[in-house]
Amino acid sequence: MQTDFQNILNGIKPLFDASKSREQLLADICAKLKEEVYHYDWVGFYLLDENANELVLGPYVGKPTEHTHIPVGKGVCGQVAESGESKVVQDVSTENNYIACSIDVQSEIVVPVMKNGKFVAEIDIDSHSAGPFTDEDEQFLGAICKMVAEQF
Numbered sequence: 001m002q003t004d005f006q007n008i009l010n011g012i013k014p015l016f017d018a019s020k021s022r023e024q025l026l027a028d029i030c031a032k033l034k035e036e037v038y039h040y041d042w043v044g045f046y047l048l049d050e051n052a053n054e055l056v057l058g059p060y061v062g063k064p065t066e067h068t069h070i071p072v073g074k075g076v077c078g079q080v081a082e083s084g085e086s087k088v089v090q091d092v093s094t095e096n097n098y099i100a101c102s103i104d105v106q107s108e109i110v111v112p113v114m115k116n117g118k119f120v121a122e123i124d125i126d127s128h129s130a131g132p133f134t135d136e137d138e139q140f141l142g143a144i145c146k147m148v149a150e151q152f
């Protein structure tokens, strides 16, 4: 399925409304992404709790998950928190350091939100499709995370 990322990005920009709380903004972005991109089945933000050295689940859309707190370094999410670099797993069955959320998930992409060179949060997307992610997903989500960074 062809995704018009530029068009979706144009639809996301107006969500950045100054009168909105950060929580609401992140929730709106999650909803929009899940709605607009066919291969995004679970979309959420994890925020870094620096003192606890763990990720805490923020707004998300999709099935509830028990993984509301993830130590830095653990799972795909924790690895991205540690490296500050995006990670794409096209087939989660091949990933050793992986935390399973649902048996429906086949692939995952995590893109960091960096503020002044420091990791502050990340967007995590699970897909029920096999190997659906391309460089375009990474660039698209990177552009969103760059805008989100201004909220931290």
Ligand code: SME
Pocket (backbone or CB within 6 Å): 042, 065, 067, 070, 074, 075, 076, 077, 078, 097, 098, 099, 100, 101, 108, 124, 126
């Ligand atoms: N699969 C993630 C855990 C978070 S859930 O996808 C919501 C991981 O390996 O870090």
